[in-house]
Amino acid sequence: MTEQEQKPTEQTEKKFQRFRHHRRQFPRPQKDKINVEMEKPETQLAKTPIEKTQPVEKIIHHHQNKPIVSVVIPLLNEEGSLKELAEQLKTGLHRLAGNYEVIFIDDGSTDNSFNILKNLHLQNKRFKVIRFRRNYGKSAALMVGFERAQGQYIVTMDADLQDDPAEISALLKEIKNGYDVVSGWKKKRYDPITKTIPSKFFNYITRLMTSVKIHDFNCGLKIYRSDVVKSLQIYGELHRYIPVLAHWQGFRIAELAVNHRKRKFGITKFGASRFLRGFLDLLTVIFTTRYITRPLHLFGGWGILSFLLGLAIDTYLVIEWFLGLTNLGNRPLFIVGLILIIVGVQFISLGLLGELVVKGQQKQTDYSIKEIL
């Protein structure tokens, strides 16, 4: 008996040992898909114990200590600009908000950027730093910054000194007029012509296709109320179209002309590929904002149009043929009609398939809720 009883416990113990060994070798995957190395800000460290154990007054105090403004700055290899940027931010923000935080997201820099940021953090704990293990792109960096930002208002800006920190006060003033997003407008722009002309074209097309009437969609300098950034989902290079995404969630958007400056250090991080990707992203944005819940309206409309046009053409030709007025073999229009009919049917089917996909996926969380009483 005793031997039999012991056997299973020994086995279980062995199993546990094997499991522990396995866990050491393959730790549980982290929830965040993006690999982050974080310089722990004190608030992050303090958060859980305070909320769990401290009396209520302390909690209120803790919440009152939340920054008014969070500045989120994604950067990739910007070692030249960082110190000057930090100085400008410090003077501007101290005067403006007193209680602020700056979150730098080092998007996999391979130069000295991270060490400079580390020093900034050591000198001033309002400067927080998140370091990606590799380059994930500006949108990913912004998303992670948005998740960590604790301020009432969240400002985004580029790290290359092209955006002017002195403009933050004007943006803050404007957003307090009742907007959810105020987007900067590089009215007088200091970039090479190879960038400004395509950019004008993009902005024009985007305005046309999205009915968001602002001049400069892709300005790095913007200010948001915190609930806007918490409900944005951006990835790839969708940061270009944040105003569109916010608009389609029902947020109120304004635009403000801001000072823009020449790039002083380093080089631009977006090459010519930006144009092709920008265009593809525009398609994604239009699709996922305007038509996400009703694909049949997009495809079905064009499908029916094409089908009916094809049908009319071919009916006409068949009647002529029937009356002996024409020989279908030498009427290319007949083929055009056939193609229109086939394309029409294809489009309608695509729309219906889309509807099926959407129906399977629709969740309540897809709707942007402003208040619940």
Ligand code: UDP
């Ligand atoms: N950036 C980034 N990750 C990237 C590319 C760029 O964080 O993969 C940052 C870059 O360091 C800068 C901002 O995004 O702070 C805007 O980039 P850049 O100035 O090169 O763009 P441009 O002004 O030329 O449009």
Ligand code: MG
């Ligand atoms: Mg720039």
